[in-house]
Amino acid sequence: MKKIEIKNLNFKYGNTFLFKNLNLDINSNSYTTIIGPVGSGKTTLFNQIINNSKSININGNIKYIVTDPNNQIVAKTVRKQLSFFLENEGFTNRQINIRTKNIIKKFGLESILDKDPFYLSEGEKQLVVICSILVLDLDILVIDNALCRLDSIIKDKVLDYLIKLKKKKVTIINFTSDINETLLSDYIVLINKKVIFNKKAKEAFDNEKDFIANDLQLPFMIELSNKLKYYNLLKFQEIDMSKMVDILWK
Secondary structure, three states: OEEEEEEEEEEEEOOEEEEEEEEEEEEOOOEEEEEOOOOOOHHHHHHHHHOOOOOEEEOOOEEEEOOOHHHOOOOOOHHHHHHHHHHHOOOOHHHHHHHHHHHHHHHOOHHHOOOOHHHOOHHHHHHHHHHHHHOOOOOEEEEEOOOOOOOHHHHHHHHHHHHHHHHOOOEEEEEEOOHHHHOOOOEEEEEOOOEEEEEEHHHHOOOHHHHHHOOOOOOHHHHHHHHHHHOOOOOOOOOOHHHHHHHHHO
16 A cells, blocks of 8 residues: 655745656555755755645655654653653643653653753754654654764664564654664665665665765675675675674684
8 A cells, every 4th residue: 555645746945846646655564765856855855745745645644754853842841841742742641641651761861841841952952842743643754864964873773663564564754864774764765856766775776886976985884795795795684783703603
């Protein structure tokens, strides 16, 4: 089943087309990363999706996270920010307490609960906004380069959480400029004012020339895997360094 269907999407700035007859399908219960160079149209496409453009058919309910966390901060404390959207959607106090308690523990937010989100670091702001969306009942989650302010440890935690959501049949669409965020994807879409390709991740990583032509490099672990495969030291792509070391030492 297609969760999102984009058919013949046109969009232009002034007299110049950014997209002309763009077509793209997003599968249900999948994790899709949409990547492209600066100016490729990622944020524009994100906005077209969350605003339900007439060229887009959406089979479900969308929640989203934008690039700038300041645009989604709506409360005077982190504690209230985490509960705000839950309250808006009619969750009971008991449900709110359970959900916020779990997300606070998961991401270690205890020390900042009574702080004003606007006075946090950029990374903390972003994490708080992300958590205030992750506590909701999610069907389709669309993210616009919203992990870029997180440090590597927290980013890995968020990505791991997204994978768990996908296993619970949430459809994830992550727009990003960070090639390493593609590693856990089911599908990778490369765009640059058009769809260059929409492929399963393992197939996408075989298209190195397409990445290079669009000013992108393969993730380090994929490049390393490919080189080891070339020398018959590895039989398949491995994205986990510890697993790769174990394989090589056997």
